[in-house]
Amino acid sequence: MKIEKDRVVQFHYTVSEQGSEPLESSEGRDPLAILIGHNNIIPGLEKAMEGHEAGDKFEVDVVAADAYGVRQDGLTQRVPKKYFKDTKLEVGMQAVLQTNFGPRAVTIQKIGMSVVDVDLNHPMAGKDLHFAVEIVEVREAAKEEIEHGHVHGDGGHAH
Secondary structure: OOOOOOEEEEEEEEEEEOOOOEEEEOOOOOOEEEEOOOOOOOHHHHHHHOOOOOOOEEEEEEOHHHOOOOOOOOOEEEEEHHHHOOOOOOOOOEEEEEEOOEEEEEEEEEEOOOEEEEEOOOOOOOOOEEEEEEEEEEEEOOHHHHHHOOOEOOOOEOO
């Protein structure tokens, strides 16, 4: 079965910045499960998967614009320190802030007495990425998965 919109795909991946050592891999863990065509992963990787089927192994380079976006200068915000609770903050570290729109990864830029300046760009923004992918399984999505926009069951979301 070929990968196309409204299909569930389970896959293993290794990602690195182009020309660098791996940053992350699913090897040794359960494969990642996504619903194709529902913005579950970065667009460049999803597009590269289309037409593949279980058992396929391939590599693909994804430019920053089709990954986590280009870096936006000035995308910073000053946040009261209390929102970081008891986290020991250091300049350059990644932290997760709870926002009105859900959790958001930020990078600490400057730490003051009562406020913290954070960079709101995704930590991988502006980076061209290289993926090594192994497709493990492809199946039709259930009606409920399509309605919800994500995978249920193994490797997916549990309600």
